[in-house]
Amino acid sequence: MDVNIKFLGAARSVTGSKHLMEVDNKKILVDCGMFQGKKELRLRNWDKLPVDPKEIDFVVITHAHIDHTGYLPRLVKDGFHGKIICTVATEDLMQIMLLDAAKLQEEEALFAYKKGYSRHAKPEPLFTSEDAQQVMLLVESYPFKKEIKLLPYVSIFFHNAGHILGAASVEMILKGNKQQKKIVFSGDLGRYDDPIMYDPEAIGEADVLLVESTYGDRLNPMEDVEDQLTKIVNEAYANEGVLVIPAFAVGRSQLLLYYFHKLMAAKKIPFLPLFLDSPMAISVTNLYEKYAALHKIKVTKERNELLSIFDAPNIHFCNSKESSIALNDMKKAAIIISASGMATGGRILHHLYNRLPNENDSVLFAGFQAEGSRGRSIVEGQKFIKIFGKQVPVNCHVREVHGLSAHADQPELLRWLSNFTTAPKTTFIVHGEEASATALSQTIQQKLGWNSVIPEYLQTVNLFSRI
Numbered sequence: 001m002d003v004n005i006k007f008l009g010a011a012r013s014v015t016g017s018k019h020l021m022e023v024d025n026k027k028i029l030v031d032c033g034m035f036q037g038k039k040e041l042r043l044r045n046w047d048k049l050p051v052d053p054k055e056i057d058f059v060v061i062t063h064a065h066i067d068h069t070g071y072l073p074r075l076v077k078d079g080f081h082g083k084i085i086c087t088v089a090t091e092d093l094m095q096i097m098l099l100d101a102a103k104l105q106e107e108e109a110l111f112a113y114k115k116g117y118s119r120h121a122k123p124e125p126l127f128t129s130e131d132a133q134q135v136m137l138l139v140e141s142y143p144f145k146k147e148i149k150l151l152p153y154v155s156i157f158f159h160n161a162g163h164i165l166g167a168a169s170v171e172m173i174l175k176g177n178k179q180q181k182k183i184v185f186s187g188d189l190g191r192y193d194d195p196i197m198y199d200p201e202a203i204g205e206a207d208v209l210l211v212e213s214t215y216g217d218r219l220n221p222m223e224d225v226e227d228q229l230t231k232i233v234n235e236a237y238a239n240e241g242v243l244v245i246p247a248f249a250v251g252r253s254q255l256l257l258y259y260f261h262k263l264m265a266a267k268k269i270p271f272l273p274l275f276l277d278s279p280m281a282i283s284v285t286n287l288y289e290k291y292a293a294l295h296k297i298k299v300t301k302e303r304n305e306l307l308s309i310f311d312a313p314n315i316h317f318c319n320s321k322e323s324s325i326a327l328n329d330m331k332k333a334a335i336i337i338s339a340s341g342m343a344t345g346g347r348i349l350h351h352l353y354n355r356l357p358n359e360n361d362s363v364l365f366a367g368f369q370a371e372g373s374r375g376r377s378i379v380e381g382q383k384f385i386k387i388f389g390k391q392v393p394v395n396c397h398v399r400e401v402h403g404l405s406a407h408a409d410q411p412e413l414l415r416w417l418s419n420f421t422t423a424p425k426t427t428f429i430v431h432g433e434e435a436s437a438t439a440l441s442q443t444i445q446q447k448l449g450w451n452s453v454i455p456e457y458l459q460t461v462n463l464f465s466r467i
Contacts, residue, residue, distance in 0.1 A: 001153065001176040001467040004460055005208075008050060009033055010431040011457040014214055015041060015067045017431055019185065020051060023154055023174065027051065029059045030170060030185050034070025034101070034126075037370060045071065045126055050458060053080035058150050061086035062187030063167035064093035065250070066101050072135045073098060073127035084139045085148060087158050089166030089291045091141040093250065096283045098132040100249075104345065144168065159201040162190020163406050164251045165284075165291055171203060176467025183463070184424075186211040188431070189408040189416055191222065196258055196295050200408065202419035208463050209424040211417065212407075213432030216440025220402070220409040226268070228401045229259055232364055233269040237333050239397065241360035246348045246375055248341035249281035251406045252367055254288060254310070256337055258297065261309045275327055277318040277347050278339040285310050285317075318347075328354045341367045343374035352378075353387045355396055362397040366404050413440060417448060426463075427452045 003023050009016030009031075016035035021028040035041040053075045061069055061084060072084065072094075086094065105125035142148050144158045153175045158168035170185040184206035190197045236243040247253045253276060263269045276282055289306035292299035299308045309315075318324045324347050327336055338348040352374075355361040369375035377385055378398055384391040408416065417427075427450050429437045441452040455461065 001174065001464070002462070003174060003181070003464040003467065004462050005428075006050070006460045007428075007430070007455040007457060009035065009044075009457070010067075010212075011455045011459065012434050012437060013037075013041060013457070014431055014433050014436075016044060016071070017062075017068045018071065019210060019430070020056075021172070021183075023151070026151060026154070027056045027058075028150060028154070029056050030172075031062055031068045031187075032059050032071045032075055033065075033067040036067055036070075045074070049075070049078070053078045056080055057082045059084045060150075060156060060170055061090060061094070062161070062170060062185060063164055064090045064097050065164065065188065066097060068188070069094050069098060070101050073102060073131035076134050076138065077127055077131045080138075082138070084135065085150070085156070086139065086141050087166040087168050088141040088143060089287065089294055090168070091136075091139050091166075092287055092290070093164070093166055093284065094139070095136055096280060097250065098135060099129060100280050102127055102129040102132040159203060160198060160294070161187045162194060162197045162200040163188045164190075164197070165287055165294055169201065169203060171206075174464070174467060176464075179467055181207045181464055181467055183208045184210070186416070188212050188214065188406075189413065190406055191408055192412050192415060193222070194406075196255055196297060197406070198294070198296065200416055202416070204419060204421050206420060206424045209420070209427045210430050211413065211427060211440075213413070213429045213437045213440040214407045215405065215409040216413060216429070216432050216436040216443075217438075218409055218436070219411065220405055220407075222403040225401065225403045226259065226263060228403075230263055230268045232362070232399045232401065233260070233263070233272075233335070235397070235399075236362040237270050237272070239360045239362065240333060241358065241362055241396070242330060242333065242355060243335045243362045243364055244348070244351045244355050245335065245337045245364045245366055246341050246343045246352075247278075247281070247337050247339060247366055249278050249339045250284050252341060252404060253278065253281040253337050253339070254285055255404060255406075256366060257285070257310060257315060260335060261312055261315070264314070270333070271314060273334045274315045275318055275334065275336045276315065276338075277324050277327065277336055277351070279319070281337070281339055282317045282319060325350070327351065342369055342376070343378070349387055352385070353390075353392055356385060356392050356394050357396070359395045362399060364399045364401060366401050368405070410440065410443065414443065414447065417444065423448065423450045425451070428461075429454045
């Protein structure tokens with residue numbers, strides 16, 4: 001048995017995760033992410049995939065984030081007809097996220113056509129809602145820790161990685177004529193002692209390891225998050241204003257609701273109405289009650305209805321456009337959580353349009369703001385922000401809170417790696433920008449004494465010959 005791996009994404013970048021395993025004449029793709037961020041990366045989504053989608057036998061998905069799943073509709077559109085394997089919760093999350101991503105693709109193509117800024121006469125989306133629906137017909141989902149036989153000589157197991165609902169590390173077992181080998185894909189690892197998600201599960205051994213390095217070069221302490229939020233909410237309340245929070249729909253929105261509910265119960269902040277104004281975030285929040293075993297939030301059943309802190313009387317879900325627009329007229333103190341997290345689109349835009357000019361109101365950024373995003377411009381102190389084609393003055397209070405990331409930081413990555421009883425033959429550092437991947441690679445070599453490699457984009461490596 002000859003085993004090769006080709007890095008089709010997340011190599012010296014933190015996006016577009018795709019790792020192609022070639023086991024003899026069979027092809028298994030681990031993750032199928034869309035490239036996001038810088039234009040040079042986004043353009044890769046339009047390049048012809050270096051492997052014919054029709055030749056791929058399986059796609060194994062670690063979790064539902066678009067940088068791990070967003071290329072699936074295109075893969076299916078271009079001829080993939082094999083099986084897509086993931087955890088049960090990931091299947092539900094993936095359906096929500098891929099349909100949302102398809103809608104964004106369709107809207108962007110239509111906007112480019114109307115405004116005439118595309119070099120194509122009729123701009124097309126990378127994929128459509130119909131393509132996303134076709135993906136779900138190929139999905140087979142499984143619980144954690146169950147052996148899944150892809151081939152007579154290839155099995156996989158999913159292990160809980162924390163991070164978000166359903167997120168998994170993948171343990172792949174290759175059984176040859178002479179010996180057995182194990183390849184482990186970390187996926188995106190969550191945090192230890194996270195208030196909502198469980199710790200990433202330990203895996204004890206691997207011949208070859210692929211580990212993410214999103215925060216491989218930094219510390220991201222969670223200890224003072226409650227103090228930061230307490231100070232910011234009390235300041236907004238004293239100003240008699242509305243606190244608007246751009247937040248990612250998956251994970252971040254739910255974590256903020258958790259913290260605010262806890263701080264109100266402890267009377268550290270006033271009992272304020274909380275409005276979750278993001279259709280996707282609302283759909284995702286409902287899944288927390290469906291998958292109560294995958295997180296720490298208490299879920300009870302009353303009259304055949306699942307209930308949790310998300311059903312608290314002061315938490316309101318804005319399910320319609322009308323309920324969202326009505327928030328613009330609100331004058332009393334309240335908290336609005338809306339997407340997108342970097343203010344690049346979504347309902348948050350009309351909240352910012354209406355709240356940025358108000359001296360009494362506040363905007364809180366609760367996550368990383370990428371270069372070039374509206375969020376980054378506001379955080380950096382720009383006095384005017386373009387929204388809906390108009391220059392909107394920034395007169396409100398602008399605040400940031402740190403420590404809410406769902407990614408393990410460097411000490412936590414090392415803690416997870418320390419569970420391996422022997423050093424893998426090779427540890428590939430993936431899913432990280434150059435600086436973070438390099439820092440983690442050097443730290444692994446210095447502290448663990450392991451052989452670590454940062455692969456190049458499109459590089460092929462022979463892992464095993466004649467197993």
